[in-house]
Amino acid sequence: MKYIVVLADGMADNPISEWDNKTPLMVAKKPVMDSLCKRGQAGLLKSIPDGMHPGSEIANMNILGLDPREYFPGRGVLEAAALNVPSEPNELVFRCNLVTIEGGKLVNHSGGHISNEEAGELIKALNNELTSEGVKFHQGVSYRNLMMMENGSEEIECKPPHDYPGEPFEGLLPSGKAGGSETVDRLQSLIKKSIEILDKHPVNKRRREQGLAAANAIWPWSPGKAGGFPSFKERWGIKSGAVISAVDLIHGIGGMAGLESIHVEGATGLFDTNYEGKAAAAVEALKKVDFVFLHVEAADEAGHEGDKDLKKKVVEDFDQRLLKPLLEGLNQLDEEVAIALLPDHPTPCELRTHTSDPVPFFIVKPGLEADGVDSFDEESVKNGAMGTLSDGGVLEKLFS
Template sequence: MTKLLFLVADGMGDWPVAELGGRTPLEAAPTPNMDALARRCVAGTARTVPQGMAPGSDVANMSLMGFDPAAHHTGRGPIEAAAQGLELDPDDLVWRLNLVRVAGHGPGDAMLDYSSGHIDTGRSTPLVEDLQAHLGDAVFSFVPGIQYRHLLVQRGGARAPEAALDIRPPHDITGQPQGPDLERFASSPRLAELRRAAARRLEAPANTTQANAIWPWGQGRPLLLPAFRQTFGLRGAVVSAVDLVRGLGRASGMEVAEVPGATGLLDTNYQGKVDAALEFLARGGDFVFLHVEAPDECGHSGVTADKVEAVRRFDERIVGPVVRALQGEDAALLLTCDHFTPLARRTHTPDPVPFLLHHPRLADHALPAFSEAGAAATGLTLERGHDLLPHVLERLRG
């Protein structure tokens, strides 16, 4: 059976940037390994975000793994809860909880940083544990996660009014007033009071981080996904630093690799991710979903040079080593991103994403380089992103 490595550069897709002479970061970055694969490949685009759904990594990566978000998605929080293996009741409501930095706590005060300066886990965990010790009760529980990404579990909350609150992701409102969301929080007196009490705890002199507020969002019932192996006939694994991607893998029964030093940032342990993927295949695995978060984080920051560098490192430190390691093996590579994170917007957009499938037997397209425009020009478009994996498997088995 042909082995399949799915290499995902989160948020890599972008729009032409004036600072780059009208090129996208993918076009501007040196990517000799991806470009070599593009010269003999199957390339096209896939719409990973269904119409009417928010263009988040939760929805988009669920699509890439072959599951229809319209049928299975319940919220971002539940996916990250799956990553931690939390025991939940069917009527619990799970919120994603960011530690954020805000200019103040009034409606006119801006969201300054959705990540509290990319707070590290060693400094964020004690803050969340303190919130649980002083504010946790029979309804609300604070659960530590990774870096700025944590969870808030509301027992029985799926039947409560809070389940319907439409709170914007904090990375979507950087530099904008919090007013619309504070108004929605205020519709739940107990959630509003929890946020006020958390802000008071975070004002303590012992907190030397940038975090001065909590931001619950992305709430939903516990996640249930079909078994990946039974659905696709593949023994699969996920390699990622990001809880939501790990959660999708765990919820679908895939193996989830532990990679020391995997940060989700530019300084992530690229070699460790490659080694984990290859080791799983050597043990008889069929499919690896190897995910790199750095391009998305750089897109959110709005720093052009950083995003170009993130794409360059993905090509040099992920794609290159994988290609060399699998030389002569019956293996296929599928390269893509989950969604666009345009530097001009500093948040996600639902543009169809470019993809490139490479295997010695497949030579539908010959592109000079892998890019958004080049993939779109082939005319191969999958309007349902969750059809991409079945389409690839059909081509490989055909």
């Protein structure tokens, strides 16, 4: 038996009043998804542990059975793994945003969505001026970069910059628990020095002249150290597996858990992604490995845009351009394939951010009797035979 999890990032939603309290999953035409759902058993999964932030990294780790309460290593560590940037055991790894600070306020978390090329110049300047302070910077994508700090303490609290747009930055600076005060001092000083270095940098002068936001400060957050991450094989006894995604974080989680990373040309993480290419890559991968985690980001982005019509279209594209060729390909394989389909978390259009509500799922596998749920959406699955599961419950059922 082979196994595939099709993960529709952020596809679950809340009832939309203009649509008679229906969700995009209820309104969209998705014959392939619905007929697949009808062949299996459905339910709800509580994918976000109580008290944890409903981030994709938390949800996806939890769905894969890598309990984030125990093993979440910080966003920086996961992104470093995805970018193949090594870190030393004594290094504290941070996600390091390039942000905009003006008039004492954290204006945005993205440095005005600075380009890769501009970010590269700024990262170079930071490395020239600040390596003597025991830190080094690695370029990622746009404002999403990394900072490694020698001998930093994990007893600190760093605020995610996207949660505080427009607030005075002094009140948001890293703070300490017992034992972390030296690291806190270093971080606060680094942020202030970064403003001196970046604010007058030619890249930012140019951006201001063009009426763009200056990426004039660093914002290190989500610190952690590598090591101690569980392997997927040990967790589930599945010999080999692969991750297909356009998102670095998902590759980071998979890579640290020993799953192979497959990158598909034209997979953008957006509405124009190469759905067909991802489906084909999943079928190819299942000829070699026993498990594939096929992650598709587009629905989440539509939710963040707050665009219900776009989200409906994403569901329909997902159905016709991803699921349809995927199932056709799986039918050609020599071995039978067990399938699970689910979102990681809801990204409701009205809220434009993630929530912790349970997500709908279904499982289709040989020998599993159909439960009669013939529409895959937030309400219908409540009549499913699987009931409400939590954490790695879907994989447990898939592999059992």
